[in-house]
Amino acid sequence: MYTVGITGASGMPYAYRLLKYLAGRRIPVELVISDPAWDVIRQELPAEAQEIEDREKWVRRHFGSTTRLWANTNWSSPIASGSAPSAGMVIIPCSMGTLGRIAAGISSSLLERGADVCLKEGRRLVLVTRETPLNLIHLENMARLVKAGATVLPAAPAFYHNPQSISDLVDFIVGRVLYQLGIENDLVKSWGSK
Numbered sequence: 207m208y209t210v211g212i213t214g215a216s217g218m219p220y221a222y223r224l225l226k227y228l229a230g231r232r233i234p235v236e237l238v239i240s241d242p243a244w245d246v247i248r249q250e251l252p253a254e255a256q257e258i259e260d261r262e263k264w265v266r267r268h269f270g271s272t273t274r275l276w277a278n279t280n281w282s283s284p285i286a287s288g289s290a291p292s293a294g295m296v297i298i299p300c301s302m303g304t305l306g307r308i309a310a311g312i313s314s315s316l317l318e319r320g321a322d323v324c325l326k327e328g329r330r331l332v333l334v335t336r337e338t339p340l341n342l343i344h345l346e347n348m349a350r351l352v353k354a355g356a357t358v359l360p361a362a363p364a365f366y367h368n369p370q371s372i373s374d375l376v377d378f379i380v381g382r383v384l385y386q387l388g389i390e391n392d393l394v395k396s397w398g399s400k
């Protein structure tokens with residue numbers, strides 16, 4: 207079981223692709239989405255995914271029954287406790303606001319608490335950050351989180367694999383995220399392979 211958090215940074219195609227991939231492999235996911243993220247989802251996903259009639263129904267429709275959505279204020283969620291088993295958490299995309307609150311240990315939402323739990327339990331925490339340019343506060347927050355055990359994986363796709371489409375660029379980042387979570391995948395070819 208993995209925890210996935212989605213915050214209001216740009217980069218919703220990364221989150222959508224990751225969740226589709228995990229659902230396709232029937233890997234259980236505990237999902238939490240910040241309020242600002244819902245607005246960015248409406249802006250950035252293709253038209254058919256922009257219709258959000260009911261949040262839980264939307265998640266079920268797109269990612270099936272192995273993905274469970276939690277309200278970002280629901281402290282009874284397993285995400286909130288170190289006693290609930292989890293193989294780690296990815297926040298994709300991760301806003302600078304959420305990054306700063308996690309770095310400060312604020313835990314004012316379930317999503318931030320989930321990240322805090324991962325760090326205190328020594329579990330994998332992958333932050334797919336999206337902002338440019340970066341100010342000193344962003345950089346210091348990243349450094350603080352890396353020192354605490356997190357992995358900062360900027361949403362910065364490479365071009366050496368000769369991408370032909372936006373989905374090639376998205377897959378590059380999602381492949382790297384899956385690799386960080388310990389999930390073998392063929393979304394990105396390893397350097398030197400044919």
Ligand SMILES: Cc1cc2nc3c(=O)[nH]c(=O)nc-3n(C[C@H](O)[C@H](O)[C@H](O)COP(=O)(O)O)c2cc1C
Nearest residue numbers: 213214215216240242243246301302303304336337
């Ligand atoms: C379309 C759109 C794109 C945004 N892109 C970013 C971004 O790339 N990085 C970022 O840190 N914030 C971005 N923001 C601002 C965040 O949504 C805002 O700071 C919000 O308070 C983040 O809250 P959250 O971290 O709880 O989701 C964007 C907002 C909108 C509406």
